[in-house]
Amino acid sequence: MSNHYVVTGSSRGIGYELVKSLANKNHLVTVVARSEEKLTSLRSLFPEQIFPITADITTEEGRNTLIGHIKEKSISLDGIVHNAGLLIKKPFEELTDDDWNRQLDVNLLAPVFLTRDLLPHMNSGSHILNIGSMGGFQGSSKFPGLSAYSVAKGALSVLTECLAAELADRNISSNCLCLGAVQTEMFEAAFPDFQAPVQPGDMGRYISEFLLDAHKLFNGRVLPVSLADPS
Ligand SMILES: NC(=O)c1ccc[n+]([C@@H]2O[C@H](COP(=O)([O-])OP(=O)(O)OC[C@H]3O[C@@H](n4cnc5c(N)ncnc54)[C@H](OP(=O)(O)O)[C@@H]3O)[C@@H](O)[C@H]2O)c1
Incomplete structure (x- = not known):
């Protein structure tokens, strides 16, 4: 049986690969990002399973576009992956008010507002999966330039x-x-001077399996998934 998920930040990187993995397992995915062209190309890979929404999730208008689509199509969700992210790397003293606002808007407040507004459309047994970072994992090593990102x-x-x-x-x-x-x-x-040890395809596949199964085994866990920091 197919489940239906929302994945934010699906136009490239980890989100793009996660969506492909979910679609390969025959699930339906409403995908959200600002780049219409990239979402359209993602949809062309699985036209029956992927539903693109071009929206900036930091704006009320953008979030309403997504929520309106879910309501209009009477979609019952089995989960949401808050994957869209922004990383501003700057020394703490140089971070402007605008930098802090943008960082918190994308990485924290968009997941807050979308979760609140999508909850009425979530089935019992749904999984809300937040994509965090080692920088935000309690007790992890911290690195210069990542304060706003890590705080969010x-x-x-x-x-x-x-x-x-x-x-x-509610069994969510x-x-x-x-x-x-x-x-x-x-x-x-x-x-730019580092090579990460993990490719987005491998991470996307791992996250898809976690999304489908892990919530049947535990709830409320914040887990490191890391071969190397920083990020
Ligand atoms: N890569 C890493 O090493 C790493 C490590 C730890 C955690 N993470 C986390 O993993 C997640 C995915 O990261 P990634 O490396 O795949 O990043 P990425 O390649 O920069 O992709 C970010 C995605 O987020 C979307 N996005 C950004 N702002 C948005 C907005 N306002 N509204 C809608 N969509 C927005 C982008 O799409 P558009 O530009 O088309 O809107 C894009 O699809 C992020 O949450 C990131 O913090 C990544």
């Missing part, structure tokens, strides 16, 4: 634990994977 991801980890407690009686689970370095555009832009 750390808060996403705590949100995961709060939602697990609050939604348990919430977990967070704190990823280490994966060779994507985000990683290349932030760490």
Whole structure:
């Protein structure tokens, strides 16, 4: 039987590969990003299973486009993956108000608002999966230039634990994977001199399996998935 998921940030990198893996397992996926062209090309791989929504999830208008689509098509969701992300790498003293706002908008507040607004459309047994980072994993090594990014991801980890407690009686689970370095555009832009040990295809496949099964075994977990930091 096919499940239906929302995956944000699916136009490239880990999200793109995650969606392909879910579609390969015959699931349906509503995919969200700002790049219409890349989403259209993703859809062309699985035209019957992938439903693209071009939207900026940091805007109310963008989020309403997604929520309107879910309502209009009467879609019952089995989960959402908050994968869209932004990494601003700057020394703490140089981070502007705007940098902090953008960092928190994409990595924390968009998952908060989308989860709240999509909850009425989630089936019992659904899995909310937050894509965190080792920088936001409690007790992990921290690296210069990543304060705003890591703070936002750390808060996403705590949100995961709060939602697990609050939604348990509705049989909706919430977990967070704190990823280490994966060779994507985000990683290349932030760490041009490093080669990540993991490719997006491998991470996308792992996340798809975790999304489908892990919530049947545990809830409210914040887990490191890392061969190497930083990111
Ligand atoms: N790569 C790593 O080493 C690493 C490590 C730890 C954690 N992570 C996390 O893994 C996730 C995926 O990262 P990645 O490396 O695959 O990044 P990426 O290649 O930069 O892809 C980011 C995705 O997010 C989308 N996105 C960004 N802002 C958006 C917005 N305002 N509205 C809608 N979509 C938006 C982008 O699409 P558009 O530009 O088309 O909107 C793109 O599809 C992120 O949450 C990241 O923080 C990555």
